[in-house]
Structures are given as structure tokens and as C-alpha cells.
Amino acid sequence: MASLPVHESSHEFSLQELAKEFKQVVPDRYVQVDPQDSATILVSEEGSLPPSVPLIDMKDLIKMPPSKQRKTLRSICHDWGVFQVVNHGVDKLLVEKMKKEIAEFFKLPVEEKLRYKLTEGEYQGYGQTILHTQDQKVDWADRFYMITNPLHARKPHLLPEFPPVLRDTMENYMQEVQKLAMILFGLIAEAVDINKKEMEDVFKDDGMQSVRMTYYPPCPRPDQVVGLTPHSDGSGLTVLLQVNDVQGLQVKKDGVWIPVNFLPDAFVVNIGDVLEIMSNGVCKSVEHRVTVNAKKERLSFAMFFNPKLEADVGPAKSLLIGTGEQPLYRSLQMKHYLDLFFSCKLNGKTFLNKMKIIADHEA
Ligand SMILES: O=C(O)CCC(=O)C(=O)O
Numbered sequence: 374m375a376s377l378p379v380h381e382s383s384h385e386f387s388l389q390e391l392a393k394e395f396k397q398v399v400p401d402r403y404v405q406v407d408p409q410d411s412a413t414i415l416v417s418e419e420g421s422l423p424p425s426v427p428l429i430d431m432k433d434l435i436k437m438p439p440s441k442q443r444k445t446l447r448s449i450c451h452d453w454g455v456f457q458v459v460n461h462g463v464d465k466l467l468v469e470k471m472k473k474e475i476a477e478f479f480k481l482p483v484e485e486k487l488r489y490k491l492t493e494g495e496y497q498g499y500g501q502t503i504l505h506t507q508d509q510k511v512d513w514a515d516r517f518y519m520i521t522n523p524l525h526a527r528k529p530h531l532l533p534e535f536p537p538v539l540r541d542t543m544e545n546y547m548q549e550v551q552k553l554a555m556i557l558f559g560l561i562a563e564a565v566d567i568n569k570k571e572m573e574d575v576f577k578d579d580g581m582q583s584v585r586m587t588y589y590p591p592c593p594r595p596d597q598v599v600g601l602t603p604h605s606d607g608s609g610l611t612v613l614l615q616v617n618d619v620q621g622l623q624v625k626k627d628g629v630w631i632p633v634n635f636l637p638d639a640f641v642v643n644i645g646d647v648l649e650i651m652s653n654g655v656c657k658s659v660e661h662r663v664t665v666n667a668k669k670e671r672l673s674f675a676m677f678f679n680p681k682l683e684a685d686v687g688p689a690k691s692l693l694i695g696t697g698e699q700p701l702y703r704s705l706q707m708k709h710y711l712d713l714f715f716s717c718k719l720n721g722k723t724f725l726n727k728m729k730i731i732a733d734h735e736a
Pocket residue numbers: 585587601606613621622661663672673674675
């Protein structure tokens with residue numbers, strides 16, 4: 374079969390291109406409004422400000438007496454599963470450079486971006502929502518997902534083929550953010566009764582790491598589309614960078630969607646499913662989604678920290694022994710956990726339910 378001209382084939386991968394032609398209406402495959410699920414609080418019933426995602430100032434946290442530090446982290450990880458972090462130690466100039474290079478990447482001509490396009494049956498590369506069924510609705514976004522660690526797991530045509538400045542900046546950024554993530558893993562371990570070394574061994578060095586750059590084009594009908602379907606991350610921790618100061622992330626707390634207003638120089642850190650599993654349910658992975666904007670594009674960059682491919686994902690042994698608790702989640706080798714994760718359509722916390730020994734609807 375003759376290949377499609379670049380113009381047509383690009384639409385399959387690049388909503389950024391397609392959206393330029395849809396100034397008034399949204400093509401049907403992107404219309405996915407669930408009125409039941411649109412409740413976002415802007416002000417609470419009493420008219421006071423909505424609760425906001427907890428803020429962790431790393432400088433303060435490190436100085437806290439150990440018992441206060443544990444209590445603070447344990448309640449944030451349990452009650453929210455998400456926090457903003459400031460004074461995180463990642464160099465501000467590096468973060469600014471990272472933001473600039475990601476924005477530049479999405480400005481490249483579409484032919485350049487298509488060098489990295491997703492291929493059939495693959496989940497790494499540049500493209501739109503991965504379809505599990507033909508009639509599946511598509512999110513209003515272009516994404517670029519790839520595995521970055523361990524090095525041998527990298528796809529040679531992705532990061533290694535990036536424009537050199539983007540590649541070098543990303544390498545430096547990932548190294549710095551990894552240091553922050555390892556500190557957080559250690560502190561969270563202590564807060565939820567997991568042996569610190571057991572936790573660190575799972576994530577350090579050859580821990581599987583991946584990134585996702587996302588571009589949300591402006592949308593003529595933001596009320597009809599979803600930028601990113603509600604989901605929890607499959608990772609241990611995710612460190613999110615909002616690239617261009619346009620808000621849109623929302624997290625679900627007690628059944629209500631709460632907007633996250635990224636503070637200047639802050640990262641948003643999500644607890645992912647792996648930490649919920651390892652902590653035997655003490656940490657809760659946060660369900661989140663992204664809304665889009667009528668006038669402005671939005672860009673984000675997520676870095677996911679996962680266990681080593683050979684490690685078992687399951688409730689931590691030190692926690693089960695120390696507390697005498699029964700495991701509430703199954704154990705699965707990380708490589709099989711990943712296959713299972715990518716075989717499922719993103720859909721709230723349904724994936725995590727598959728890892729529960731007694732799934733929620735059976736309980
Ligand atoms: O765009 C965002 O702020 C969130 C991105 C996200 O949740 C993800 O990539 O998993």
C-alpha cells in the first residue's frame with residue numbers, strides 16, 4: 374500500500390497539526406464528556422477556598438524531628454497521594470533550560486517529530502492516545518513517551534537521536550531529578566515502615582525510568598474534550614514539571630476534582646501504583662486528569678521512577694514482617710507488571726485493582 378502523504382499521515386500522530394484546521398468544532402473521536410464526572414470544586418459550599426495540594430519545602434522537611442517528618446509524609450502520602458515540592462535542590466537554570474528545550478521540540482516541523490513516531494504495537498515514541506479498541510475516544514494531546522533507564526532499554530531511534538541540546542539537557546535534568554526522587558523514596562520508606570534499604574534497592578541504579586512530554590493544543594470546545602484521561606500513574610513516584618505556566622492538572626480527592634496550581638519553581642510529585650502496592654495500601658496513588666484551554670497550549674514533562682525490571686513489585690517484605698499485616702496486593706516481576714500495565718487502557722485506578730488480592734468490587 375502506498376504510504377500516505379506527510380500531510381495526512383501526520384494527522385494520525387500530531388493533533389498539534391490537526392488542531393490548526395479545527396477552529397470551531399471538535400472532531401467526533403475527541404468528544405468525550407462525562408457529565409457525571411465534571412464536578413470540579415472551585416469554591417467549597419461555605420464559599421471558602423478549595424483545599425490545595427500539600428506543599429513540601431525540602432529544606433524544612435529535612436530539618437524536622439524524625440517523628441514529625443514521618444507523620445507529615447505519612448499523612449500526605451495516605452490522604453492525598455500527591456504534593457508540590459519546593460527547595461528541591463534541582464538547579465533552577467537547568468529546569469528553565471529543560472522547559473525551553475521541550476517547548477522548542479514541539480515547535481519543530483512535523484516531519485522532524487515524525488522521525489520518532491509510534492509504530493504499530495509500540496508504546497514508545499511520538500503520537501496520540503494509544504488505541505486499545507477502534508471506537509476508543511482520543512485525548513486532546515500529543516505525547517512522547519520513552520524509557521530512559523536502564524541504558525540498554527533505550528530505543529536507539531528515540532533519545533539517542535534527539536537534537537543534541539535537547540538530549541544533553543534532558544540527560545542532566547534526569548540525573549538531578551533522580552537524586553531528588555531517591556531522597557523522597559528514602560524518606561517515604563521511613564514514614565510507612567518500609568526498610569529504607571529495601572526501598573532504595575528497588576529503585577536505584579538500574580531502576581526503570583521513563584519520561585513523557587505532553588503537548589495539549591488549544592481547543593475550540595474545552596468542555597467537550599479531555600486533555601488526559603483520569604488515571605493513576607503505574608510508577609513508584611512521578612515528578613511532574615509544568616513546562617509553560619498554563620494550568621490544567623486536577624487531582625481527585627474524596628471523590629472531587631481539585632485543580633493543581635503549580636507554584637513557581639515547584640515540581641508536583643505523584644504517588645504511583647507501585648508505592649501503593651509496596652506500602653500495602655498505606656500510600657495511595659493519586660488519580661489525576663488534565664483539562665485543556667480554549668486559547669492557550671499547555672506543555673508538561675513527567676519523569677516516572679519505577680522498580681528495576683528484574684525486581685518483584687509487591688508489598689515490601691520488611692513492612693509485612695514488621696507489622697504482621699497480610700499482603701493486600703499480588704506480587705509480580707516488574708517486566709510482567711509493565712506488560713500488564715501497557716495492555717490496559719488508562720482508566721482511573723482500574724489497573725491497580727487488578728493487582729489487589731481481593732479486587733474492590735469483590736470486597
Ligand atoms: O500534564 C500533566 O500535568 C500531567 C501528565 C501526566 O499525568 C502523565 O504524563 O502521566
